[in-house]
Amino acid sequence: MFDVVVFIVLATAYSAFVIELVIESAATRARELVAFGSVLAAPGASIGIWILCGVSASAALAMVTAVAYARGRRLERRMAAELDGRWGEISERSASDATRIRLLSWRVAELQTLVDRLADDRAARRTGPLRLVVVPDSPEDVASGR
Numbered sequence: 001m002f003d004v005v006v007f008i009v010l011a012t013a014y015s016a017f018v019i020e021l022v023i024e025s026a027a028t029r030a031r032e033l034v035a036f037g038s039v040l041a042a043p044g045a046s047i048g049i050w051i052l053c054g055v056s057a058s059a060a061l062a063m064v065t066a067v068a069y070a071r072g073r074r075l076e077r078r079m080a081a082e083l084d085g086r087w088g089e090i091s092e093r094s095a096s097d098a099t100r101i102r103l104l105s106w107r108v109a110e111l112q113t114l115v116d117r118l119a120d121d122r123a124a125r126r127t128g129p130l131r132l133v134v135v136p137d138s139p140e141d142v143a144s145g146r
Contacts, residue, residue, distance in 0.1 A: 004070045011059075011066035018059035022052050 017035065024034040030048035033040040043051060 001073075004073050007069055008066045011062040014062050015059040018055050022056060025052055 021033060021035045021040075024037070025032065025048065028034060029045060030052060031045050032042045033048060033051060041051075
């Protein structure tokens with residue numbers, strides 16, 4: 001964040017200097033390059049105009065570069081925050097999946113134990129002696145002779 005502020009402040013200071021240079025030099029009809037009341041150079045009118053155009057373009061480029069850099073850094077921070085959020089969601093989902101798998105594996109082992117126990121009980125009942133269940137006759141069956 002600090003580097004962005006410094007870059008924008010430097011670009012703004014340079015632009016302010018260039019604006020002052022252009023305004024004061026325009027008063028001399030670009031025959032002299034004047035900044036803050038001091039004559040920096042006296043190149044002549046046509047060359048002075050080209051110099052002022054170049055300096056103005058460089059100031060505009062400095063401001064555009066500073067703003068683009070600031071926007072890029074802001075986008076970078078936002079993307080990093082979104083990426084951190086996504087990684088957090090993925091790790092949370094991974095932890096819940098691992099817990100669910102552990103719980104299911106425990107339940108599968110428990111169910112397998114129950115199935116084995118039931119199969120053993122069934123096998124024991126089939127191999128043991130057959131039981132004959134005698135149901136007493138009802139008084140009505142005895143009376144009718146069945």
